[in-house]
Amino acid sequence: MMGIKEVSSFIVDNGLRLGADEVAAIAAHITSRQVRFANNEVTVTKTWDTTSADILLKKDRRVLIASTTDVSEEGIRNTLKGLIRTVKVMKTHKNYAPLPEGPFQYRSIPNLYDERIPKLGEKNIDYVEAAINSALEGGTVRVAGTLLTTDSESALATSRNVDGTRKKTTINMVVRCLANGEASGMGITCGTGLGEFNPEKAGREAGRLARMSLNPISGKSGKYDVVLSRPASAVIFDIIAGMDSAFNVDSGQSCLAERIGKKIASDELAIHDDPRAAGGLGSTPFDDEGYPTGRTTIIEKGTLRSYLHNSFTSEKYKAESTANAGWIAPHAWNVIVEEGKLKEAELLESVKEGLYVNNITYLRFQDYRRGDFSAVIRDGVFRIEKGELTKPVRGLRLSDNLLHILRNITALSKEPEQIFHWWMEWGTPSIKTPMVLSSDVGFTVPTK
Amino acid sequence: MRELADFAVEYAAKLGAEYAEVRFQSDLENVYVVKNGNPEFAGFVRHRGLGVRLLVKGGLGFTSVNQLDRDLVEKRVREAIRMAKASTRVMKKPICLSPEKVIEEEWEVKPKNPFEDVSVEEKMGLLFDIDKAVASPEETGVSIPYRLIQLSELNTEKYLVNSEGTAISSRIPRVLFVALLTGHEKGRGTEQEIIEKGEGRGWEAVEEWKLIDHARERAKTLGKILKTAGKAPRGKLDMVLGNQVVGLIVHESVGHPYEADRIFGREAAQAGESFITRDMVGRRIGSEVVTVVDDPTLKNSYGYYLYDDEGVPARRRFLMKEGVINEFLHNRETAAEMGVSSNAAARSSAFNREPIIRMANTFMLPGDQAFDELVEGVQLGVYMKTFGEWNIDDRRYNMRFVGRECYLIKKGELKGMIRRPILEVTTPGFYGSVDALDKSLTFEGATCGKGDPAQGMPVWHGGPNARLRGVGLGGRE
Secondary structure, three states: OOOHHHHHHHHHHHHHHOOOOEEEEEEEEEEEEEEEEEOOEEEEEEEEEEEEEEEEEEEOOEEEEEEEOOOOHHHHHHHHHHHHHHHOOOOOOOOOOOOOOOOOOOOOOOOOOOOOHHHOOOHHHHHHHHHHHHHHOOOOOEEEEEEEEEEEEEEEEEOOOEEEEEEEEEEEEEEEEEEOOOEEEEEEEEEOOOOOOOHHHHHHHHHHHHHHOOOOEEOOOEEEEEEEOHHHHHHHHHHHHHHOEHHHHHOOOOOOOOOOOOEOOOOOOOEEEOOOOOOOOOOOOEOOOOOEOOOEEEEEOOEEOOOEOOHHHHHHHOOOOOOOOOOOOOOOOOEEEOOOOEOHHHHHHOOOEEEEEEEEEEEEEEEOOOOEEEEEEEEEEEEEEOOEEEEEEEOOEEEEEHHHHHHOEEEEEOOOEEEOOOOOOOOOOOEEEOOEEEEEEEEEOOOO | OHHHHHHHHHHHHHOOOOEEEEEEEEEEEEEEEEEOOEEEEEEEEEEEEEEEEEEEOOEEEEEEEOOOOHHHHHHHHHHHHHHHHHHHHHOOOOOOOOOOOOOEEEEEOOOOOOHHHOOHHHHHHHHHHHHHHHHOHHHHOOEEEEEEEEEEEEEEEEEEEEOOOOEEEEEEEEEEEEEEEEEEEOOOEEEEEEEEEEEOOOHHHHHHHOHHHHHHHHHHHHHHHHHHOEEOOOEEEEEEEOHHHHHHHHHHHHHHHHEHHHHOOOOOOOOOOOOOOHHHOOOEOOOOOOOEEEOOOOOOOOOOOOEOOOOOEOOOEEEEEOOEEOOOEOOHHHHHHHOOOOOOOEEOOOOOOOOEEOOOEEEEOOOOEOHHHHHHOOOEEEEEOOEEEEEEOOOOOEEEEEEOOEEEEEOOEEEEEEEOOEEEEEHHHHHOOEEEEEOOOEEEEEEEEEOOOOEEEEEEEEEOOEEEEEEEEEOOO
């Protein structure tokens, strides 16, 4: 069996030998381990051992990609032959751009690999037990969740003198507590090392919110000032990052289209993609085309500054690549929402009457281009009265426009935290976000 | 490959697994994408490997490898056994599986026209022709500046073997077409349409879909919505829901909440649980005209299979019978928990995913009326033919569907188009309001999401046109 560096070089060499103009390959080996739990007990443990290769092949301005888990020499040759046969009958890409010419120097990023994580073994069960026990401390709830660790190494090689490797570990835990059917709470702890990993804290937070959610009142439709807790904010900013991909802008899946340089949010909001952030779940020294990564400002003082680009989209938009390839669709690596001026408690105190929403799920658009959407809210929804969380609320649905919510942001809290959870459906690997206060946000209820 | 799968079963049993199940799965997928008239890319996905699931002292373990190497299989099976054993210290009772028949079988869906026999030029050519048809304002009457059109074809091969003696081989082709069209009209903003079709057969399905005509018609409709649709009424009135809307609603509010793993809380941290509890079988939840089934054995369906990924023979499941909760969707674990047999709902999307409870083809059985009869019975109401935005809470109780192609009904007749009426209703509120169904039955292909890691699963959902009495319509201000 070849090592991953050999696999990526083998692909590039053989792709060129078969007649390709340009080839890029990312070979990766990842060992992932998961413990899932529900009803206060483990439901399944899993281990995945995956070696894979992704291939970009270009010939005569035509573009093909492949993903394979058959990384034997014969398997790779067969895949490449198939690509070469197919590329001949493709049409030329209108926004064709060559791969960037290397070599590049890639500076290392601190705190992306913790050698203790691959060796955790049965300790993962202990973490789950600790989270469950912490969740149960304040009274009976049912505890569910997932612990996932990964240990990955990948190698990029291209026919333009690019050669890079990267290693990373991650550890993510989501704890959700339920009580009496509708009451629920969620806590998250995640990172690239054990330093900040705190299963007890995640369990305690989930249990606390679930117990606070008991005996809810029925919500009334209308407009509210709403405090979005970090898991909820992460869902909103995951979508903003996804919609900032020039591919999505170009395919009708973004309400950020034609808004570069325009005010799309309140002055309070600043968002960056920072793939060089120490300890970032999505941090990487290079993008999929080999460009060294750097910080890209997406929104600055409420103004949309940049889309996320790869070579193809930057060619179309006559812009520089932002080192966010994705060979086909550029994407964010590690999104940072700048913190605000208020402490958490001060942010809440500033709300005389409103709602607190801990998590947003099932966010679906009627029209991506306009940003009209609705979403289910859960895991801690409370009335805010005179700056304090009072009654838990049930039955409300967030129903508004994405840009309207951004424009109406009046404050962000201090102490942003790195968040990753299942409902960040647009695929941003990590969002570091504070709490967000937005005014005049719409909520609806069922009519029957 | 088969030898390695057989070996993995024997090796797990030798190390103390009371049950072991190994699935070799190969997915060969080709994807073609045209965006705004540009050939974005074509791509291959070639994924194959072994997934091993085992029970040790009542603890459940899963592992997968894609390097088909005996030493690696041994290493990962040993780890899976160790972790499954360790997990039992955070378990109240051991996991058991329902007893099921041992099956030795091979099944296959043979395409009339295999994907390999159709040239890439023809496939890309079709996507360009579709793009051309919808991009032309002369043909559609509307400007559609954003067009994302995708076709994917997939050949899946599986070999499932377990320590009880079951050994099943299968082969099936599947094809999926998805298009996102964004129309624009000055002064009226944008409106979007998603076209989705999927079937479990070869290229003959694509030929029968007549995609160019279909997409052109949908684009024309988009134009009519943008140019003519008026304000939607609000308040309490009757509705007629189109086949597409009924299909999605039964998938979301009968299919998902009847998944027994959700009922027992196993998916609580992600997709959620269910408002249905295990003691609700036999309870009325809808009107007598409503029967909802899930049936993996529908020929050509996108969710077709004859044996599930635990080797249990597939059959039609009557989830709701004449308005009464009849049965849940089970795998062997939940069936054992409820003291029944599995009804073969365990599915896995790839070699590296554990089989979990999934729908196949979920639909409401049709009634006996004509569509016109449904409409004739409405004094003031709305006909919601297709949907756009939708969602449902994680207990599947509180749902919302926003209409796309919709018409006002006045005195038993369809009038002009209306824009974005909103049906926001509870599940019992919805099923209790259905009073009549027409004879039609159509299906839509879709990819259903569930599990952690997420598993996208091919499904159909469908139903007749349905009439609802006295539901409240909301609307965006």
